[in-house]
Structures are given as structure tokens and as C-alpha cells.
Amino acid sequence: MGKETNNTIQTFWVILGNFSAFSFVMISSMLLSRYFNKEDYGTYKQVMYVYSTLLVVFTLGLPRAYGYFLPRVSKEEAKDVIDKINYILMGMGLLMSSTLFFGSDLIAGFLNNSNLGISIKYFSLVPLFLLPTLGLEGILSTYKKTFLLAIYQVVTQMFVLLFVVLPVLLLKGDVNSAIIGFTIASFIKFILALYLKYNPVKEYNKTKSSITFKNVFTYTLPLMGASIWGIIISSSDQFFISRYFGNEVFADFANGSLEIPFVGMIISSTATILLPVFSKQAKENTIESKKIMIDTWRSVLTKTIKLIYPIVVFCFCFADVIMVFLYGDKYVTSGLYFQIKVIINFFSIAAYGPLLMAVGGQKYYYNVFMYGALLLIFLEWLSIVIFNSPKAILIVSVICFIGRTFCMLFYVSNYFKIKLVDLLPLGLILKILLPAFIFLYPIRIGLENFGLNNLLLLSISGVLYLIIFGIWSVVAKLDYAVIFQPLINKIKR
Template identity: 35%
Template sequence: MKREIAIGKTKTEQALWLVLANALSLCMALIISAILSRYMTTVEYGTYRQVIYIYSTLLIIFSFGLPNAYSYFLARVPIEEGQAVIRKLNLLFWGLSVVFSLLLFTGAARIAELLANPLLTVNLKYFAVTPMLLMPVLGVERVLTVYGMTRVVLVYVLLGRVFCILFSVLPEIIFDAGVTGVVTGLVVASLGSSLVGFRLLSLPFKNVTPGKTEITIRDILRFSMPVFTSSLYGFIIGSASQFFVSRYLGVENFAMFANGYKELPVAGMVIGAISGILLPEFSRMTQNGAGNKEYITLWKSVIFKSASIIYPFAVFCCVFAPEIMGTLYGSVYREAADLFRIVTIINLARIVPYGPLMFALGKGKVFANAHMVTAISLLALDLSCVYFFPSLLAIAVITTATTFFCLMALMISTARILNTSLLGLLPWKSMLKILLASAFSCFLGSLAVSRVGITRDFPVLVMGFLVSVGIYLPVSRALGINYTVLLKPLVAFQKMNKIFFCRKCNCTNQ
């Protein structure tokens, strides 16, 4: 008998656990980087970062869009077929990981020559086994999410970071292990994560009689192809501007751009968590023959919840951008505040991932094409910029404008797919309420700070935040935005009557 998925859990609870896992991962990654940068020489730390950069870059190619296939296919089949689907995906990952590892080992010298760092050769060879350890467990978080076990995702993320600290960070602190010792420790940590990951992959199927599945490897590859191509274009969009700044505008400008032009980590955590929930949910709805009205209801509810978290942070960061830059990186980087404000504007539009809906409805090619046009436009405009009017602000405006173009194209495409208008696709009134409440609160927070006369960055930031939050919460409550309901599942661990994905009514203000 098919087991019910995510019994006793709301989608809000699952999403918030994923947000918490992403936040924990980000914080611990920052701590690890902060420690290693202080104990290693600049050359050693740079080499370590290059190893991570090479792996994460090539992973986009060698993962072939397959991690999302876990969410898509597992949500469409009975739980008895889940293990059979996972075995087929693992078979593909094993093959891809072997090729990846061989490339790192045999091509280490060539990669080191390309990046002009001889230290990379030996360290890449030590690191080469890592893809074979980590790639087969890339789908752990998605598998657990599909079956409503998002709390376990938090444990898995925590263990992975703890392994990194134990085997990479501590040896450097205690024994001065150097870059090779740190990289070797990463391999050991990867082994630990792999062992835990394989154990967790079987956790949802305890006491379940396994069965065969009609899902073929060809079906999996057909789904993953548009995901893979859109990921490649997304990589170009995310890295092109940094490349042009680094190559044509100098190291100092690159440092300013790298620190200033960063989207809100909070937005990334929220959108990543929502994507992890939406893909299996939309896939399940498609399999059950849901109509456009059900998709739109779900979509609008998700947008409201996402905007209620991202908009206040985005507006606050725009208002207090100089203080944020000064607090994080020092007074010299206060000049990057304009860059930070420009990129933060993106988060007023990027509040929900479009990929899950399009992939679930078989419109992955539309998603990929939008990113392809954006990537080509960005490359052309950036190249023209550095040759004819070189400027950091110009590069930032170009990147933001092309990203907005991509988001608008996806929004219009989504409206057409669901046979509705842009007005019917989004909860405009609710979004406007959140935006106005955020702007009003942050304006008064900034005014209060200036009246008090505080000038140092950190005290300004703290006072501005406290005043803004103190004003925003009652104002938002008066406008019908209830954050107590939003956070209740994570704090109280109990069911809510008003869930994140409300299907029974058209209400988005829950």
C-alpha cells in the first residue's frame, strides 16, 4: 500500500526547516573560511579556494541536472518504487563521478597551468577522489524533502560541516597542516558525508516493500537535459560580470565588486528552500491531473510567503547599505554600498523560483531558452561596457537589468503556461502592502538613527534594525501580515490550520 507522504507535516514547516539548514550551512561555511584565512598564508588559502572553485564549477557540468530528478520522479511514483528510482539515478552519478575524478587527476597539471598556480597540481590529485564520494549522495536532501523528512536535512548539513571542521580546520589550527593537509581533510570529511548520506537515502524506505519502476534512464535523461542547459546558462549569468571586472578593471575594483555586488543570502536561502518543496509538489500535482486554478492558487500563496520574508530584508539593506558594507568589510568598502543597493533591487523581483513549475509541466526548454538569451545579452553588454565605458556601476546596472529581463520573461511565460494574465499570476495587493510597510519602517528607522546622532557603522546598523523591526511588526500586523502564523511550525512543532500551500481557497494572506 502506498504510504502517505509528509503525514502530519505542513509545507511551511518543511520549507522553514530547509531555510534553517541553508542558513546553518552558510554560517558555518563563513566561519570555516574566516578561520582558515587567518591560519593559512595568502597563497595557501588562495590555493584551497581554487580547489573548491574548480570542483563547484565542474560539478555543474558533471551533475548533468540530475539532482532535480530526485524531486521530480520520486513525487510521481508510489513510495514502493522509490528505491528503484534512486538506484537508477545513483548508477548515472557513479558513471559521471568516475569521469569527473579521472579528469581532476589526469588534468591537474593542465588546470594548474591554466590558473598559474603550480601548487594546484598535487592538491587536485589528492582531491580527485572527492567527486566519487559526494556525487552519489547529491540527492539526499531532495529525497528527504520529498518524503517530508526535512528535519533530517538539517542534521545531515550539520554533520557535513562538523566533519569539515574536525578533519580540515582543526588539523590546520593544531598541526599547521598546510593546504595539502586541509585538502586531504576535505577528502576524509567527504567520506564521512558519503557514508551518512547513503544511510539517509534508505531512511524513508524503512519497512517498505521495494518494487520495480517503469521510470527508465532515458526518461531521467530527457528530464535532466533542459535542467542541465539552464544551469550552464545560469553559471554564465552568475560569473560573467566578475570575470570582466577581474580581467579589465583591475584587482582593487574586483575586490570592491566581489564584496558589494552580492544578492541577499536570506533570499537565496528562502528561494532554495521553496524550490526544494515546490518541484516534488508540482510534479505530484501534474501526475494527479491538477488544473490551472490549483497551480495559480498554490503559486500565489508561495509568492506571498516568500515576499513577506524577502521584501523587509531587501528594503532594509537598501536603506542601510553603507553601514552593512562598513560593518562586514571595513570602512574602505563603504563605497560598495551603491553596488549592493543595485543588486538588492533584484530581490524585489526574484522572490520565487520558476524552474520547479516549468520542469514539472514539461516546459524546461522555455526555462532554458530564457537563460540562454540572458547569458548571450549579458556577455555582449559587459564586453561593450569594459571597452567603451568601463565602470563598476555600469557593470552592476547591466547585470541587474539583464537579470530582470530574464525574470520578466519567465513571469510572462508562466502566465501563458497557466493561461492567465500577469495580474492574475501574482498577489499584487499583498506584495504592495509588504513593500510599503517595509519602506515606511526603514525610513523611520533611518530617521531615528540620524536624529540620535550615532555615526559608527555597527551601532547605526543595530539601532536601525531594532527601530525598523519595532515599527514594521505592528504595521504589518495591521495590514494582515501575520508572522506568528508563518513561524509557528518551526517554533512549536505542531500542525497549523493555515498552511504554506493553501489549496482550499484563493486566499494568500494566511
């Protein structure tokens, strides 16, 4: 129970850090989408799309290596491991920056946007600064110092907001002004991250580690391959829409086609905490260690469902209202994209990644992403030929995501030698989903008759939903106290 409580607290800090990062990103997006016209905003989003697409290729899967190797070595050896991975990340950052600078015009032509080339050139220094910051969460979660991650996220995202948005709002800057500000903020993140990476082991003398560069690449290269296919998967719908439907449709799609941020925060935060835990247990490889792993996995899955599903249902029912509230009336079309994409969050609850990474499932992980990417590209191309609709592209993307998720769960069930259906708490899922939909739709229909603005509609609906679902959680014995009690006890102490 003590370890589970500690994991809950560590996860809370990671979620808090991710939430602060998301909040600042959303604020900047809300402001920029209102200040820029759709064409300029689409260009800005395309720059970020190019960066996120190439990032996975150039990071070589290295950020995940911290959480895998550090639990397996002493703190004296940890300095050497951190050094090795940092050196590679710095070299890859330089290579990625060079690729963006010299390949900017080629990328602009590929995405059919003549204004994109110069913006990418201004942006090209960012990878040099940001790649060495990656993996910080893996280090701090290994040594139970994720509270530092929360502080880092808040401080650095404040700088991003200031340097990106203020030049645009106060100095009437353009897209390139925002990108220059982003570059300056990235340099600040670089300095702070390098300091924090060594903070947990700063009091220990450096000792040569048994972990070699070869060991690092042996672990990370399959992950890099899977990540390359993963980025193809995540960017394929963006590519098809950007190329075949233009900047304005891409702007609608970019705002609406996103998973619920709170869900991503919870999933990524639990994954960050679980990888070091699973890595340590997998190294022991005993019956008892496997029991600890499956019990931990099930506990996390149950808590995740309880936290995520009520939020997902709310966002699904109010998708159009949320988009207009965030981005303005001109982005009402984004609501339908958002509603379709939200369906993914009903299936993204299982943090299978850390378990596969810890028990040697990298090859299977790679194969699922490779075949999944090839199938997705074919089906999305086919949807353009048959339907010629950006919405059809997104529907195909959601269906393929669900298929990949069940392939991963199949591996987990085989590893623990249990049936796939026994992995999922179907009774709990039904206890949450059906009542949530039954509660929400009457609330929305009833309040819309009062002609409320979007803020009031979301606020009042949210409060009523929280009260009614809270009562239901007591009646149905959903036991939310088990999630929050460790945090309450920590605050009391």
C-alpha cells in the first residue's frame, strides 16, 4: 500500500506539471487564433506540426531510456548514464536544427504553403535547445522528485507564453515574431532542464556505468522505429488534410482534432511513473514480481477509468460549445472534429506502453505500429478517393487507433496468461458511461432553452453534472476516495 500511495503522489505531481504546461499552451493558442487570420494561424500550426513530426525521428526513442536504465543502476553510475543519453540528444538536436534550416523550402513545397519556408528557418534553432530537455520526467520520476518537474513546467511555460504572445499582442507582431519568441523561451528551458537532470544525483561521485552506448541503442532503436511509425500515424490525417483541403480547413481541423488534454496528462503521467516501477520488477522476473506488475497495472487502469470517463463524456456532449468558447465563433466547425476525436479517449485508458517496454515487448510494439501505419495511410487515402471529406479521414484514424489498442492489450493478456476480457473492468465501465450520458444530455437540452452564453452553459452544466454524478458515485459505490486519499494524507502531513 505504501508503494501504491507513493506512486499516486508522484503521479499527481506529474499531472500537475502537465496541466500547467497544457494551460499555458491553450492560453497562447486561444490568443493567437483570435489575433491571426486563419491563414497565418494555419501556418503557425503547420510549423509546430513539422516540428512534432520530425521530433520523434531525431530523438531515437532516447527520452524513455532514462526510466528504463536508471532503476537498474546505482546513483553513482546514474551520472554516467545521464551523460551518455544527453550527449546523443545534443548531437541529434544539432542535426535536426540543420535539417529544418536547409530543408525549409522543401518542406514548404511538400505542404503546399509558400509562407512556411521562412517561418521554419526562424524556428530551426528550437530543436538544438529542446531535444536535451527531453527525458527530464523519466529522471525525476525514477528518484521520486516529480515535484521539481511541476515547478519546471510552470516556470518554463510562463516564459513561453510571455515570449510568444506578448510580441504579437503588444508589438503587433506576425507569425515569425511568435516563433522567435518561442526560440528564446526554448533556450531558457534548455538551461533549467540541464540543471534539473543532474539534481537527484548531484551529491554522488560519478562512476563508469555498465550501461554502454550499445546498450542504450539496443533498447531505444526499436522504440525509435515504432515512434517513427507512430508519428506517421499521428500526422497522416494532418498531412492529407493540409495538402488536399487547404490552410483554412487545416486550422479548423488542428483546433478540433485533439484528444482531451486532461486524458493525455493522466495517461502520460501514469506511464512516466510506471516505467521505472515495471523495469525494476521485470529485472527480478519472478512470480511475485509478475503479480506486483499485474496488480499495479489493474489498479492504475481502474483509477484511470474513474477519472477519465466522466470527463470524456462531458466533452463529447459539449464538443461544439467547447470549441466555440476556446477559439471563437469562426471555429464552430472544429466542434465536429473534436467530437469524433474524443472517441479515442474511451480507449486510450490502458497504459500498456511502460509494461511492454519493461518486459521486452519492443519488437511487438514496433510491428503493431508499422502495420497499423501502413493500413491507416491506405484507408485514409481511400477515404479521400471515395468520400473526399476531412471528417472521413478522422473517422478512419479513430477506428485504426481502437484496433491498435486491442492489439497491445492482447500482448498484455498473453504475458500474464489471462483472458483479454479479464483485463478490462467492464462492470465499472458500464457503471460510469451509461449514467453519465443519461445525466448530461437532459442537462444540456434543458439549459439551452435559457439562451445562456457558452461560458455559463459550460459552467452550470459542469456543476450540475458534478453534483449528480457525485451522488451517483456514492449510490453505485464507485469509491473515488481511494484515488484522492493518498493526496489528502500527504497534505495533512
